[in-house]
Amino acid sequence: MAAATWRYRGDLEAERPAALVRFANGRLRSPESLRFTVYRSRDTAHPRKRHRRILVSETERLCYVGHNFGSGVMRCNSLCRYFVGVLDKESGQMEVYNAEMFNMQPLLSDNLIPDDTKDYQKKSYREKVDLCIEAFGTSKQKRALSSRRMNAVGSDIVSTAVTKAAANIIDAKGVTALMQDVAQDDVQTISAFLPPCHEDADRPEHVYKFEDILSPTEYEALRVPAAALASATAEDIARRAEERSHCSFVLEELKFLPADEKSRDHKARCLWFLDTLIKFSHLKVIKKKHPMGPECPHIISRKLMKSFTSLTYNNGSVQNLVSASMKAKITAYVIVLALHINNFQTDLTVLQNDMKLQESRILDIAKALRLKISKAKGGLGLENDQNHKLGTLSLPLPVQKAPAGQRKRRKIN
Structure with a gap:
């Protein structure tokens, strides 16, 4: 052989x-x-x-x-x-x-x-x-089996006790008080996703620092993609509005770009990043490596994936998901960036429509950011008789309060 x-x-x-x-x-x-x-x-x-x-x-x-x-x-x-x-x-x-x-x-x-x-x-x-x-x-296996069966019995006893305790709490405290506690917990949950707040700041621009929204390296990376916005003419803006290539907030602010070259470039970079954040919030499951396209700088794509998505396990693979909590975080960063663009007062109704949110949701986030909410008449694609909600960041910051109760439901005739 x-x-x-x-x-x-x-x-x-x-x-x-x-x-x-x-x-x-x-x-x-x-x-x-x-x-x-x-x-x-x-x-x-x-x-x-x-x-x-x-x-x-x-x-x-x-x-x-x-x-x-x-x-x-x-x-x-x-x-x-x-x-x-x-x-x-x-x-x-x-x-x-x-x-x-x-x-x-x-x-x-x-x-x-x-x-x-x-x-x-x-x-x-x-x-x-x-x-x-x-x-x-073996003796060890029999002891483990006996312990597992005892734990199963204990779990049933605990479950019964929890159900009984919950019923007692509802009877003693009432449904209304429990709903108020849930609303307060929701505000605390939102607060966990807000940008860093410096309550001891002496000027509004120092409460939410610009560096906490965009680092110097990220800001520099926006120079090239934002150049097209900085050089946009009235005809370009009209064409972009017709194509709906940008959100309403950005299209309106492009009409009022400063004449000074440095200020114009700064505002264009902020508007480009704000528009990218809003578009990113509309996604659900991130399947592409560069979800915002090849024109988006790599450092910005990495920031979006790392800071504004949560990991989930599905069909044997790990995916990036823009969850409800991540959308709340994006909304908070969009509001703060809009405040820096608009001298720390911004139209929340326009941002609400751009991000496809309920008014109550964006108002909860704005209140968590310690903004003062007021009303104003406005246009921007809405009826003139529709009240706009304005958010203003001013010092001293208002004290956060627990919700007074449930909002009244609007009656449908």
Whole structure:
């Protein structure tokens, strides 16, 4: 025979290594007559569950079960790697495959007789394993089983106690007071996503510093994309308004760019970033590496993904999501940036329409930012008789108060 050579083949089938079995209760007299059945997890998308397998074998006297997950799994699978070689004696070629070790344990029950298997078949896999532990488990396994069952009973008792306590609180405090507490919690939740606030500032521009919105490096990166806004003519602005390439707030502010070149460039950069934030808030799940397009600087794309998205697990992969809390954070940063653009007074109604928010939502965020809310008549695509809400940042900052109660619902005639 020629000198043997070997070749690594990986898994015997797709994501299915070969199985090496050992029987916990000794050696079998005729192992060649055994037939094995493999059960795989249906959750193929989950990176951990998709590799779970259960190996079942049956002899004339006993059933055997082995698995590669759970508390009773053999530790050697995580500490060592196993391989199986299949040698072709004629060619001298050996095919090497991945392998996995299974510890086959007998499946028994004290009250199981051939004519009474219906109740046993209805039991879950967990319950069947518990029966095996009761019959053949070690002292440690039996203690763990007893502890788990006691915890299950304790959980039921706690759940009943919590339900009873909740009912007592509702009876004692009333639904109205509880709704006020929920509203206060909502304000506190919003506050967690606000820009850093310097309450001891002596000037409005120092309450929410511009550097906390855009770092010097990020600000410098906006010079190139904002150049088109800084050089926009009246015809360009009219065309952009017709194409709706920018939000209403930005289109209106482009009409009033300063004549001074430095101030004009500064305002153009702020407007470009504000417009990008509003467009980003309309997204749901971020699937692209550069969701705002190739013209958006890399450092700005990284800031958007890192600061204004939350990670979520879906279909076996991690995704970036613009959640409701992240949209609240974006809204807070948009309002603060608009304050810096408009001498610390801005039209909240225009921003509300651009961001497609309810008025109550943007007012809650504005109040959390310690703005004074007032009314004013205004246009900008709305009816002249529609009241606009203005937000003003002035010193001293108003004291945050808990909501006085639920807002009155508008009656629909």
